[in-house]
Amino acid sequence: MDAFFASVELLRYPQLKGLPVVIGGARRAVDEALRAAQGERALRFIPVADFPRLKDYVGRGVITTASYAARQFGVGSAMGLMKAARLCPQAIVLPVDFDEIRRFSRLFKRTIAEIAPLVQDRGVDEVYIDFTDVPGGQREGGRVLARLIQKSIFQATGLTCSVGVAPNKLLAKMASEFDKPNGISVLHEADLQSRIWPLACRKINGIGPKADEKLAALGIHTIGELAAQDRQFLVARFGKSTGAWMHEVAWGRDSSPVVMESEPVSMSRETTFERDLHAVRDKAELGAIFTRLCEQVAADLQRKGYVAKTIGLKLRYDDFRSVTRDQTLAVATDDGRAIRKAAGQCLKRVPLAQRLRLLGVRAGALAKFESTGVNASSQAATPTALSQAATDLTTNTTASLF
DNA sequence: TCTGGGGTCCTAGGACCC
């Protein structure tokens, strides 16, 4: 989907069309800022630089999506809002409306599935589609079907998307970047040398800043240069698995299928505080946040029907270094109290002298919850037990750990 | 000037067992 989060907001507020719009920041914080500026959200829009004491409101926010007009100013996703304000003071900032995003996400995916049923999820705004067995899927190299999908999505949602059609997922993903927004690119195997090899290695899905830097240090900048390397040379420098993979993808080879279903590996909740907190001085506040995160993870597990065998803790210090600790349980659980206890054990193994900016709780080693067996989690899953657990957590357990 | 939240996968070392 093209500039998905921003495009969804433009549907609601068409008067913003063509203007630089950035989506990001905490919803509560941005709403508060809008109120403080005495702007009715639907009527008046506040440029990012007009926010009173902007830093207090959105200082820790990052941009999830920038409209194409905003991108002209060098503003892009993952950039801090403070930096965006400097680059483009007239940009209009709106909070992420996750409910609305999920609604449009489901809508566009359903629209695709009605046309081509074999669809793999790749997050809220992206999918892989297998054209192989779709009637007419091969006409004009897939362009006809791509056009139909584009048109149907636009009719259902009013949103545009960009489509890449290729012999495999690796190449399709790269092709989808060729003609944005609202474009279709068809890439054939024979186009590898002319259209893929001139691209930077960084364009490969899976080669990030670190690998790119390492490749650059070896004098390898383009995918063609990567393809020219001896496989053994890459294996020696990047390891057996990554080295071999790099050689494969440089030659446009990817045999991974489009898969509809996959089991989750972990579920987590984390939060960055509005200000850095200290384990001793802000004990009560941290304890309450910690408990809430554990309860959220427990609720997520229960809602989706999973139990976790390992519980993990993550924290990030004020200097942005982060540490993690894991604890494996004797019995898998989805109970808030058990998660809180295990995460509390993890917390004891971590240095707490430095101020914290983030706290997170993770449930891993998941298994489908079997309702037939009798275990601790099935008992704890009753509403009464849960609310009791919540009470216990906030009153007792919390205070002692920080 | 700083840097969200939710994920997956890989590596590497150590414990432990056969």
Added chain:
DNA sequence: TCTGGGGTCCTAGGACCC
């Protein structure tokens, strides 16, 4: 006294993606 290969599980950190 010195010293095998597996294999699995657990833990910590980090790269990467949307």
